[in-house]
Amino acid sequence: MPSEMKSEKEDKKDEKKQEIKEEEEVKKEPPTPLAEIKGNFVLIDRAVSTLEPRFTHRVLRTLTTLVKKIDVAIIRNAIEEVYPKESATKTTLLSWLPSSTTEDVDMQVDSIPTSATTAKPVPITSEPVPEIDIYLRLLIINQLLKTGGDISKAKDLSFETVKKMQALNRRSLDSIAAKVWFAVERAFELGGDLAEARPMFLAAQRTAALRHDDDTQASLINRLLRSYLAYSLYDQADKLVSKTTFPASAGNPQYARYHYYLGRIKAVQLNYSDAHTNLQQAIRRAPPATVAPGFYQAVHKLFVVVELLMGDIPDRSIFRHPVLEKPLKGYFEIVKAVRTGSLSQFQQTVLKHATLFQADKTHTLITRLRQNVIKTGIRRLSLAYSLISLKDICVKLHLDSEEDAEYIVGKAIRDGVIDGRLVHEKGWMTCGGAGGVKRGYGAEVAETFSRRIGYCLELHNQSVKAMRYPLNAHRKELADAEGAREREKELAKEIQEGDLDDEDLGGEF
Amino acid sequence: MAQNQLKTQYNDLKRSFDAKPSDLKKCGLLLAKLKIGLIETGLLTPQGEHNVDDLVVARDILEIGAIWSIRTRDVPSFDRYFSQLQTFYTDYSSVLPPSKNEYPIRGLNLIRLLTQNRIADFHTTLESLPLPADAIADNQYISHPVNLEQWLMEGSYSKVWNARERAPVEEYKFFVDSLMGTIRNEIASCEEAAYESLPLKDALTLLFFNTQSELLTFAQKRGWQIDLSKSAITFATKGEEQVEIPKQMLISSSLAYARELEQIV
Numbered sequence: 001m002p003s004e005m006k007s008e009k010e011d012k013k014d015e016k017k018q019e020i021k022e023e024e025e026v027k028k029e030p031p032t033p034l035a036e037i038k039g040n041f042v043l044i045d046r047a048v049s050t051l052e053p054r055f056t057h058r059v060l061r062t063l064t065t066l067v068k069k070i071d072v073a074i075i076r077n078a079i080e081e082v083y084p085k086e087s088a089t090k091t092t093l094l095s096w097l098p099s100s101t102t103e104d105v106d107m108q109v110d111s112i113p114t115s116a117t118t119a120k121p122v123p124i125t126s127e128p129v130p131e132i133d134i135y136l137r138l139l140i141i142n143q144l145l146k147t148g149g150d151i152s153k154a155k156d157l158s159f160e161t162v163k164k165m166q167a168l169n170r171r172s173l174d175s176i177a178a179k180v181w182f183a184v185e186r187a188f189e190l191g192g193d194l195a196e197a198r199p200m201f202l203a204a205q206r207t208a209a210l211r212h213d214d215d216t217q218a219s220l221i222n223r224l225l226r227s228y229l230a231y232s233l234y235d236q237a238d239k240l241v242s243k244t245t246f247p248a249s250a251g252n253p254q255y256a257r258y259h260y261y262l263g264r265i266k267a268v269q270l271n272y273s274d275a276h277t278n279l280q281q282a283i284r285r286a287p288p289a290t291v292a293p294g295f296y297q298a299v300h301k302l303f304v305v306v307e308l309l310m311g312d313i314p315d316r317s318i319f320r321h322p323v324l325e326k327p328l329k330g331y332f333e334i335v336k337a338v339r340t341g342s343l344s345q346f347q348q349t350v351l352k353h354a355t356l357f358q359a360d361k362t363h364t365l366i367t368r369l370r371q372n373v374i375k376t377g378i379r380r381l382s383l384a385y386s387l388i389s390l391k392d393i394c395v396k397l398h399l400d401s402e403e404d405a406e407y408i409v410g411k412a413i414r415d416g417v418i419d420g421r422l423v424h425e426k427g428w429m430t431c432g433g434a435g436g437v438k439r440g441y442g443a444e445v446a447e448t449f450s451r452r453i454g455y456c457l458e459l460h461n462q463s464v465k466a467m468r469y470p471l472n473a474h475r476k477e478l479a480d481a482e483g484a485r486e487r488e489k490e491l492a493k494e495i496q497e498g499d500l501d502d503e504d505l506g507g508e509f
Numbered sequence: 510m511a512q513n514q515l516k517t518q519y520n521d522l523k524r525s526f527d528a529k530p531s532d533l534k535k536c537g538l539l540l541a542k543l544k545i546g547l548i549e550t551g552l553l554t555p556q557g558e559h560n561v562d563d564l565v566v567a568r569d570i571l572e573i574g575a576i577w578s579i580r581t582r583d584v585p586s587f588d589r590y591f592s593q594l595q596t597f598y599t600d601y602s603s604v605l606p607p608s609k610n611e612y613p614i615r616g617l618n619l620i621r622l623l624t625q626n627r628i629a630d631f632h633t634t635l636e637s638l639p640l641p642a643d644a645i646a647d648n649q650y651i652s653h654p655v656n657l658e659q660w661l662m663e664g665s666y667s668k669v670w671n672a673r674e675r676a677p678v679e680e681y682k683f684f685v686d687s688l689m690g691t692i693r694n695e696i697a698s699c700e701e702a703a704y705e706s707l708p709l710k711d712a713l714t715l716l717f718f719n720t721q722s723e724l725l726t727f728a729q730k731r732g733w734q735i736d737l738s739k740s741a742i743t744f745a746t747k748g749e750e751q752v753e754i755p756k757q758m759l760i761s762s763s764l765a766y767a768r769e770l771e772q773i774v
Contacts, residue, residue: 232637233599268636269629364636371663404665406715410699411664422703424711446755450762457769 033069036062037078037139041132048129048172056175057251059135063179067142075139082128082136089133093140130168134176137161141183151191158184162200166207178219178254185223194227201227209244218250218258225261232361234268241265256285260299267302267365272310279303289323297327298360304331305365308338311372330356338369341377343398346370374399374408375417382418382431389428402427518543519566522573536577543570564605568597572610579617579680591618602639613678616650620684623658624691631658649677657688664699666692670717693717697731706743709735 040059047055076094083090137157144154162184165177181204188197201224208216221244228237246258259282266275282299289296300318307314318324319332330353337346350357350366357363377397381388394405409429412418420431522539547567571594578587591614598611615638622631631654638651645651653676660668669692673685693716700707700715709721718724728735734743 232639234633234636238633268633270632271629364632367659368632368662370659374663400665401667403667407666407696407699408664410696410703414699414702420703421705424704424707446759446762453766460773 033066033074034077036066037070037074038081040066040135041078041082041128044131044135044176045129048131051172053172053175056131056172060175060179063138063142067139067146070139070143072143075136075143078139079136082132093133093136129172130170131173131176134161134165134168134173134180137164138176138180138183141180141187145183145186145190151187154183154187155191158187162204166204171211171213174213175215177213178215181216181219181223185226189230194230198224198227205244214247214249215251217244218247218254221246222254222257222261225258225265229261229264234265237261238265238269252285253287256282256287256295256299259285260295260302263299263302263306267306267309272306275306276303276310279306289321293323296323300324300328301331301360301362302365304328304335305362305369308335308369308372309365311375313339334366334369338373338376341373341375341380341397343370343373343377346373375412375415378409378412379418382420382429385431387428387430389426391427393429516566518546519570522570533577533581536573537581540570540574540577544574561604564597564601568594568605568608571597572608572614575614575617576610576680579683582683584621587617587621599639612648612650613680616654616677617680617684619651619654620657620681620688623654623661624684624687626691628658653677653681661692661695666696689717693727697727701731701733701744704744706741709740709742712742 040062043055043059047053047059079090079093083093138161141154141158141161144150144157158180161180165173165180181201184197185194185201188194201220205217205220205224207213208220221240224240225237228234228240241262246255250258259278263275263278263282266272266278279299279302283296283303286292286295286299304314304318314335319328319335330349333349333353334346337349346369354363357366374397378393381393381396390402390405390409393399393409394402397405399405399408406422406424409418409420410422413420413422418431420429422429518539522536522543547570550563571590575587575590575594578584578590594614597605597608598615615634619631619634622628622634635645635651635655638645640648640651645655653672657669657672660666660672669688673682673689676682676685696716700712707715709724712728713721713724716724716727718727725735728742735741736743
């Protein structure tokens with residue numbers, strides 16, 4: 001939402017002015033990962049002391065890019081620097097890092113200068129806030145997952161971290177916790193036993209709901225949905241959705257995921273129009289295509305299929321998008337087949353790309369398209385001919401028998417796909433001609449109109465809600481106003497008293 | 510002790526179920542007793558670790574129960590047995606040896622959903638089958654309902670009609686009758702829309718009736734006009750329906766716009 005972003009930006013601007021110098025340092029130089037981590041520590045610390053989750057959000061926003069840049073040595077350095085010498089937390093944290101192998105050594109060489117350039121820190125004596133501990137753990141888990149070799153270790157660590165988080169029970173931890181849950185899921189999923197983590201997620205979700213911990217709740221609902229859908233448990237997923245409310249304050253990425261999962265469930269339940277809205281939301285809320293191409297592609301694949309199932313033809317431009325063009329090639333061919341209404345072409349395409357569709361879990365949805373293909377075919381025929389024999393329909397649409405054709409055409413007429421009549425004795429279909437655009441007045445238009453208006457109003461209200469006002473900012477304005485009023489009053493008084501000298505009014509004279 | 514009793518009852522059940530023709534009444538009595546036994550041993554809805562053999566026995570009992578429900582034409586009971594079996598089919602699938610009855614019963618469930626016109630549930634269930642999509646076509650128990658659904662949706666009613674004799678398991682036929690009722694109504698509503706008039710003889714074949722009297726009663730039920738002299742059915746064309754202006758809705762939405770506008774300005 002544009003206004004939200006805008007307000008956030010302004011927010012940041014405000015903030016920056018007041019920012020302490022060290023923070024600015026981090027911003028200016030393209031920060032080394034280590035410096036970035038340390039900058040993040042400062043932010044987390046501030047978030048905890050000012051009870052302002054915004055700072056934490058800022059830290060977490062850089063997480064993905066940061067994870068790509070760091071390695072074991074950097075994390076180790078960061079831990080060494082932030083914790084006092086003989087800290088128990090430090091030793092446990094370090095123990096989770098893989099011991100420096102030969103590979104690490106040369107990496108360490110790289111990173112030594114970075115630690116040298118940073119000013120020699122004063123020996124730290126106090127233990128930093130536990131949020132930092134958890135944040136470091138999060139980095140370590142991500143690192144372990146990145147290298148891929150240590151899935152079981154990552155799983156153990158994530159398990160322990162979760163326990164620790166729950167024991168700490170600090171509200172300032174919530175947003176980090178949400179990310180940790182994501183890492184937990186990743187660990188279990190890569191380990192191939194996502195189902196095992198489900199009871200843990202469910203229990204945590206309950207607690208989060210009770211504590212109004214929106215970040216964690218949003219994250220966990222998505223974790224659960226993903227886990228259900230991975231095992232095709234659509235029933236359970238649907239029940240979960242109906243029994244929970246997705247926190248309205250959740251971030252856009254979480255919303256995007258949630259909408260995607262909802263869209264998937266709805267599509268399976270044949271509720272295509274809802275699925276369509278959900279997927280559209282998911283696309284709108286998703287990060288830009290170049291940042292998260294995987295999600296973008298997955299949503300679009302489903303989106304195309306759902307649009308076809310609704311009887312629409314997806315936009316041609318979707319298939320020209322640089323990120324989508326290649327992965328959606330199979331889908332494009334399906335669209336072409338549906339558009340021309342050729343059953344044989346459709347079946348060939350399905351066969352050709354069967355493995356692709358199965359991997360995308362859209363195969364069953366695509367097989368449902370068969371009836372749409374037939375409908376489009378009949379529709380095209382009805383527009384082209386004013387009179388056509390059932391036999392020809394049968395041949396043109398590759399149907400099995402004339403008898404079938406009769407039933408199918410009959411159904412199409414009843415469903416309002418075409419405007420026509422069957423004449424059984426002669427064995428043909430007469431079509432009603434082009435004058436069939438009678439619908440579109442009255443209630444339907446009003447309904448569409450009110451839906452669109454509703455959407456605009458909703459957007460407006462959401463934008464208003466999303467605007468943020470920094471604490472106490474209005475005081476300054478108030479003070480200004482107060483001062484101005486005061487001056488005005490004085491001026492008025494002076495005028496009244498006639499004390500005003502001529503020189504005061506016009507200096508030039 | 511309870512275990513032993515369960516075992517003998519189970520063997521009893523198996524014997525009376527396998528007997529031809531199976532003793533449905535006795536099965537029902539035994540099933541009721543066995544279910545109590547299963548609850549006492551915690552096997553009806555098992556949680557955690559259990560002896561594999563016990564689980565297999567419990568599953569067998571429930572499967573017999575499901576099939577028995579179909580044979581006694583008790584669909585709600587089938588529904589209950591099926592949801593109890595779900596635990597065995599999904600949660601314990603890695604522990605238990607696959608059951609030869611699993612897919613027939615799953616297929617029966619699919620057909621049941623189809624006859625009750627619960628298409629959304631049908632697809633959800635289909636989607637959650639532990640089968641890759643191409644294996645569905647090879648599994649005759651599953652492919653049968655899947656094909657039926659496809660034909661129903663596209664309108665190839667004659668194929669559905671012809672497939673009714675090709676049920677892979679005897680029990681499937683139980684649902685066929687109610688399915689045919691649904692189809693007939695579907696076809697009838699299509700005909701009302703698609704034809705102006707139809708010769709009786711053709712209507713007979715289109716609706717899969719055997720005798721004219723059956724057709725006549727059916728036509729009466731749907732309120733069709735039958736011209737016996739021409740031996741044809743004429744369908745009353747529905748006149749243009751008077752479009753009513755939804756006043757209530759228009760007023761309320763206009764008011765809502767006004768209110769929102771006021772908030773904005």
